[in-house]
Amino acid sequence: MTLCYPQLSTGASAQFPLSKTTSTRTVMNRLGDGSTIRLADPDSGSCEWELQYRGLSAVERTSLEEFFKVVEGRLLTFLFLDPCGNLLAWSDEPDRADWSADPLLRVEQSAGITQITNTAQTRQTLKQSIDIPGWNRYCFSGQIKSASGSPDVRLFLENSDGHIETSISAATDWQQGICSGDLEGAAETITCGISIPAGAVVKLRHLQLQAQGSASGYRVSTSKNGIFRKTRFDDDTLAFQADGIDNYSTLIRLISRN
Amino acid sequence: MTLFPRLSTGAIAQYPSSVRAETSTRILKYIDGSEQRFRETAGTARFWTLRLDQVTELEMSAMEEFFVAQQGRFGQFTFVDPFDGTEYPNCSFDADSIRSQIFGEDWAGTTLTIRSS
Numbered sequence: 152m153t154l155c156y157p158q159l160s161t162g163a164s165a166q167f168p169l170s171k172t173t174s175t176r177t178v179m180n181r182l183g184d185g186s187t188i189r190l191a192d193p194d195s196g197s198c199e200w201e202l203q204y205r206g207l208s209a210v211e212r213t214s215l216e217e218f219f220k221v222v223e224g225r226l227l228t229f230l231f232l233d234p235c236g237n238l239l240a241w242s243d244e245p246d247r248a249d250w251s252a253d254p255l256l257r258v259e260q261s262a263g264i265t266q267i268t269n270t271a272q273t274r275q276t277l278k279q280s281i282d283i284p285g286w287n288r289y290c291f292s293g294q295i296k297s298a299s300g301s302p303d304v305r306l307f308l309e310n311s312d313g314h315i316e317t318s319i320s321a322a323t324d325w326q327q328g329i330c331s332g333d334l335e336g337a338a339e340t341i342t343c344g345i346s347i348p349a350g351a352v353v354k355l356r357h358l359q360l361q362a363q364g365s366a367s368g369y370r371v372s373t374s375k376n377g378i379f380r381k382t383r384f385d386d387d388t389l390a391f392q393a394d395g396i397d398n399y400s401t402l403i404r405l406i407s408r409n
Numbered sequence: 410m411t412l413f414p415r416l417s418t419g420a421i422a423q424y425p426s427s428v429r430a431e432t433s434t435r436i437l438k439y440i441d442g443s444e445q446r447f448r449e450t451a452g453t454a455r456f457w458t459l460r461l462d463q464v465t466e467l468e469m470s471a472m473e474e475f476f477v478a479q480q481g482r483f484g485q486f487t488f489v490d491p492f493d494g495t496e497y498p499n500c501s502f503d504a505d506s507i508r509s510q511i512f513g514e515d516w517a518g519t520t521l522t523i524r525s526s
Contacts, residue, residue, distance in 0.1 A: 167513045173473055174506035175481035185433075185450030186526070191483035235466070235511055368466030368515030373474070 153339055154222060154229040155284045156382070156405070157214045162288030162333070162364035165202045165234040172199045173409075196409035198379060200233075207399040212391050215401070224387035228380075230283065231405060232362035236377020237370045238281060238289075239343075239360045245277055252277045256347075263371075265355045269347050274305075278344025281360070283378060285310035285338030290331040292366035293345065293358040297321035302351035304328065308343050312336025321353050329366050375409075382407035410498055411486040413523070414475050416468050421491040422459040428492060429456050455525040456503060457490070462518040469509050469517035476521075481505035488523050499526040 158164050176192040207215075222229055232238060240249040243263045252258050255271035269275045295304050306328045307316035313334040319326060330343070343360050347353050357369040361377075370377075385404035392400050415421055433449035461472070479486060481502055488500035503522040510518045 172508040177482040191480040370470035
């Protein structure tokens with residue numbers, strides 16, 4: 152089973168406020184006349200998160216401590232699903248290879264808006280599968296509209312252990328569709344997607360997958376998404392403060408290579 | 410040349426933001442109190458510190474994408490002075506890292522420093 156940073160009881164992995172620092176490295180020589188010679192070092196990029204937790208229960212505290220012990224502080228790396236990120240690849244471009252569309256579903260993309268047209272006699276699906284733990288809580292969301300017919304658009308999450316879906320009647324104005332939940336089991340993949348009925352023409356935008364219970368503000372993703380597979384703790388100490396009965400707080404710093 | 414991205418309102422920055430001009434002068438002081446001064450760099454560099462305290466997550470991710478595309482201090486772009494609208498080519502980020510803070514639901518912030526050559 153993949154070592155993955157644990158979620159809290161709410162399904163989120165972080166609380167507000169949190170911060171994320173994205174770093175690169177540039178070697179710079181400044182000459183006598185003030186001009187510079189620069190060399191980028193693209194392989195040395197990193198991301199760091201500062202996660203402040205308050206009001207943790209004893210169960211949540213134990214979960215974080217046990218995880219810390221398993222990875223032995225800074226020693227081992229693990230999978231971290233960025234709470235500030237969109238887990239989809241190419242969220243604005245479903246015509247890319249990371250997405251798969253059923254054979255009779257036409258996908259056209261322009262300026263961040265995707266139009267999908269079902270030319271078949273049965274429902275057709277546009278989906279993306281991602282190699283991340285299927286047992287976490289996820290929220291797949293997107294904005295949907297249709298010029299006519301109020302087609303029954305379904306958003307779903309599935310893996311080999313189960314399937315969750317929600318239904319939305321697409322209107323002429325943009326509406327937010329959300330499919331959220333967790334699937335039991337030990338599958339190491341999650342698939343999210345949208346299906347539309349025969350003959351439907353639907354417009355989509357702001358497709359987003361997040362490892363939490365509900366949708367946050369949309370973040371566009373490209374080849375780089377919110378999945379960091381070589382993250383580690385940035386400290387060999389994990390300390391909790393007891394602020395009350397069943398009430399703990401802590402600050403955790405994580406670091407990952409890009 | 411690439412343009413520094415604008416927020417959804419069309420603005421470059423939010424209040425309070427600041428601008429400064431910087432030169433570099435080496436001063437040698439002598440026992441008699443006199444000085445010898447000379448320039449260490451040619452010209453005056455201009456720095457803008459942009460505080461973006463209330464941006465959406467979409468605007469924040471666009472800024473991060475732009476920073477990564479520029480590879481921090483490496484890349485150069487055209488920056489429009491938010492105070493007077495003057496275009497400055499050959500500007501760059503003044504740091505190799507960008508720190509984003511998420512304060513709440515769809516509420517993020519960051520502080521960036523841009524330098525003109």
